[in-house]
Amino acid sequence: MAKFTLIQNPTFKADVLIPQVGGEPVKVGFEFKYLDRTALAELYAEWGERNKELGQKAEEMSLKEFTAAQIDLQVDQIKAVVVGWGFEEEFTEQNIRVLVSSIVSTPTAVLQAYAEAFSQARLGNS
Numbered sequence: 001m002a003k004f005t006l007i008q009n010p011t012f013k014a015d016v017l018i019p020q021v022g023g024e025p026v027k028v029g030f031e032f033k034y035l036d037r038t039a040l041a042e043l044y045a046e047w048g049e050r051n052k053e054l055g056q057k058a059e060e061m062s063l064k065e066f067t068a069a070q071i072d073l074q075v076d077q078i079k080a081v082v083v084g085w086g087f088e089e090e091f092t093e094q095n096i097r098v099l100v101s102s103i104v105s106t107p108t109a110v111l112q113a114y115a116e117a118f119s120q121a122r123l124g125n126s
Contacts, residue, residue: 008034011083016113019103029086032114040118043080047073074100074107081114 012032017025035043050073058066078096089095100107 008036010034012117014113014117016110018099018109019105021103025109030082030110030113031084032081032117033083035081047077050076071097071100078107078110082110 010033012034014030014032015027016030018028019025054066054069054073057069061069075093075096078100079093082091082096084091087095087099089098099110
């Protein structure tokens with residue numbers, strides 16, 4: 001019988017389908033931070049507040065300012081849950097910004113893969 005511990009590993013790996021303009025999505029390995037349910041709820045609440053504030057300020061901002069603020073939020077989101085990736089480029093804040101700025105659906109793909117890893121773990125343990 002396999003041994004099981006209640007303590008989770010501090011990181012876990014999952015593949016993310018990264019969209020490409022004019023091509024098929026590419027599967028890239030990511031290493032994510034493990035967060036317990038309380039920490040995850042706090043993080044999601046913070047993101048929700050920031051999204052709400054951004055939405056409230058949207059009419060006062062130019063499209064360029066709104067996009068920059070949205071990118072800043074998404075960079076922070078990626079930094080909060082990712083510790084490494086399988087791209088040739090090093091995992092740095094500058095390269096996270098390049099990733100987030102590349103295609104609008106890229107941050108969503110990364111964050112969705114993170115959330116799905118938790119959902120799959122929940123389903124697998126039922």
